[in-house]
Amino acid sequence: MVKVLVLDGISDQGVQLLKDAPDVQVDIKATMPEDVLVEVIAEYDAVMVRSQTKVNARVMEAAKNLKVVGRAGVGVDNIDLEAATKRGIVVVNAPDGNTIATCELTFGHILGLSRMIPQAYKKTVGGEWDRKTFVGVELRNKVLGIIGMGRIGSEVAKRAKAFGMNVIGFDPFMTDKRAEEIGVKLGTVDEIVRNADFITVHTPLTNDTRNIISRPQFEVMKKGVRIINCARGGIIDEAALVEAIDAGIVAGAAFDVFIKEPPEADHPFLNHPKIIVTPHLGASTVEAQENVAVDVSEEILHILRNEPFKNAVNMPSVPANVLKKLQPFFNLGEKLGKVAGQLADNGLHEIAINYAGDLADVDVNPLTRYIVLGVLSNHLGEDANVINALHLAKARDINVVVTKTSATKSFTNLVTVTLKTDDKDSVAAGTLLAGYGERIVQIGQYPVDISPEGHVLFIAHNDKPGIIGKVGTLLGDTGVNIATMQVGRKVVGGDAIMLLTIDKEADDALLGALKNLPEITTAKAVRL
Numbered sequence: 001m002v003k004v005l006v007l008d009g010i011s012d013q014g015v016q017l018l019k020d021a022p023d024v025q026v027d028i029k030a031t032m033p034e035d036v037l038v039e040v041i042a043e044y045d046a047v048m049v050r051s052q053t054k055v056n057a058r059v060m061e062a063a064k065n066l067k068v069v070g071r072a073g074v075g076v077d078n079i080d081l082e083a084a085t086k087r088g089i090v091v092v093n094a095p096d097g098n099t100i101a102t103c104e105l106t107f108g109h110i111l112g113l114s115r116m117i118p119q120a121y122k123k124t125v126g127g128e129w130d131r132k133t134f135v136g137v138e139l140r141n142k143v144l145g146i147i148g149m150g151r152i153g154s155e156v157a158k159r160a161k162a163f164g165m166n167v168i169g170f171d172p173f174m175t176d177k178r179a180e181e182i183g184v185k186l187g188t189v190d191e192i193v194r195n196a197d198f199i200t201v202h203t204p205l206t207n208d209t210r211n212i213i214s215r216p217q218f219e220v221m222k223k224g225v226r227i228i229n230c231a232r233g234g235i236i237d238e239a240a241l242v243e244a245i246d247a248g249i250v251a252g253a254a255f256d257v258f259i260k261e262p263p264e265a266d267h268p269f270l271n272h273p274k275i276i277v278t279p280h281l282g283a284s285t286v287e288a289q290e291n292v293a294v295d296v297s298e299e300i301l302h303i304l305r306n307e308p309f310k311n312a313v314n315m316p317s318v319p320a321n322v323l324k325k326l327q328p329f330f331n332l333g334e335k336l337g338k339v340a341g342q343l344a345d346n347g348l349h350e351i352a353i354n355y356a357g358d359l360a361d362v363d364v365n366p367l368t369r370y371i372v373l374g375v376l377s378n379h380l381g382e383d384a385n386v387i388n389a390l391h392l393a394k395a396r397d398i399n400v401v402v403t404k405t406s407a408t409k410s411f412t413n414l415v416t417v418t419l420k421t422d423d424k425d426s427v428a429a430g431t432l433l434a435g436y437g438e439r440i441v442q443i444g445q446y447p448v449d450i451s452p453e454g455h456v457l458f459i460a461h462n463d464k465p466g467i468i469g470k471v472g473t474l475l476g477d478t479g480v481n482i483a484t485m486q487v488g489r490k491v492v493g494g495d496a497i498m499l500l501t502i503d504k505e506a507d508d509a510l511l512g513a514l515k516n517l518p519e520i521t522t523a524k525a526v527r528l
């Protein structure tokens, strides 16, 4: 039975999937102070949060059994990704579920601003019938500037077109083709701030986007421009905005998000007649909350059940078709890493991986993680997993170098793992053979053909008559049955290897006895 903690008032219906799972115990709490969370988190395998709970390094440190943090929403600024990655905890989010909700709130704010609806409401319910103050502007033929043309920005653009607006968008990843499809003219931030009547931002808060609109941008804006932020506090400089409104440059602003949430009672936005505020409600619709909770619940179940998942934030996301192609290689990759790792000397400084044939045109990052995990797991055991494998390698100054070749000598696909150590290289190569499954086809410089399972005994020796018999006798005397045996050599009488699959693990006594044979230079039990 695995335990999942659900916090922050996440939709009950959304987590039904978890509640219905026979192998899951779900504990639902509205909120939890950090000290309490730190006390109880060790019991849980997964935790699901919205934006309120901070899953910080202190929480991660106490989370001895945590495998996954699910963020029921897009932004993961309340989760310490570095701490999660170091501890091998997967962080998943729900990137699509609240796109429409946030887009619609943005449009609500655009309309609220253009007609001063909240201000008019306030006066009317206060008993004043004021029809002079609230003369607004139409959206038709106005220029909307959108900074950040991802999911939400693109949806806002589509709706703006329906209102007859002209849209200029800026996003480093937006192609001309995509911009044309949604009827957006691409421009720079400078072009947007100089030409737009309304400016809305839909980027994450990063070093590049912090204060992307600040004093220098306000100074060159059209008089009467209106500003909207339903993305993250800090993308627009709050103090500079108030100055620009008071200087008569900006006609009004609508903010759903703040640098500090909730803002202090004396925050200048809260009593400003030209600023509309909402308390981070972008994702607050019944539909969005259900969507994100369902999406994250599915991902949590996949991860806890060791099934493929797609929305990991601290691991590259892989399209389903690529995952389908790669997944059959994961086990082989990990085994190749284990074999090469166990046959390597100390002083590992590079893991070189070559993908050949079918794998050459695929994004192989997830498979690389399995291989590196296989190498590291020999020494790090359960502390290593696919999430932290690359991080653990980097922290140990081990370079991971990936190359690709389209052709293979005789296989449709081939993965070759070469571990470079202070002494000599350790090489293991494998393939996935249609109809035969996983095969290891090279150890060191020798071609072999074994299925990577069970107990493997690796012996390096001098190619002398009688050595095979001696090994067979030793194993027989200690009650170890040989399932398969392969011998490889480059030249008669030179260095050679024996690779045996055996029915039980070779113990230290047997390995010692093998090493005592004068022809044998190495005898190692390889655990797969």
Ligand SMILES: NC(=O)c1ccc[n+]([C@@H]2O[C@H](COP(=O)([O-])OP(=O)(O)OC[C@H]3O[C@@H](n4cnc5c(N)ncnc54)[C@H](O)[C@@H]3O)[C@@H](O)[C@H]2O)c1
Residues within 6 Å of the ligand: 074, 075, 076, 095, 098, 099, 102, 147, 148, 149, 150, 151, 152, 153, 170, 171, 172, 173, 202, 203, 204, 205, 206, 208, 209, 230, 231, 232, 256, 257, 280, 281, 282, 283, 284
């Ligand atoms: N108010 C809310 O409740 C609420 C709800 C959902 C999302 N959000 C926030 O909205 C933002 C956008 O969400 P999304 O789902 O559209 O994300 P997204 O990842 O689909 O889009 C973000 C876009 O920003 C672009 N971008 C990054 N840096 C940029 C830069 N320097 N200049 C211009 N563009 C840049 C990216 O290329 C990307 O296309 C996120 O910060 C998210 O947290 C807020």
Ligand SMILES: O=C(O)CC[C@@H](O)C(=O)O
Residues within 6 Å of the ligand: 050, 051, 072, 073, 074, 075, 076, 098, 280, 282, 283, 284
């Ligand atoms: O959970 C929320 O309400 C915030 C959602 C939003 O900011 C997000 O990034 O998805």
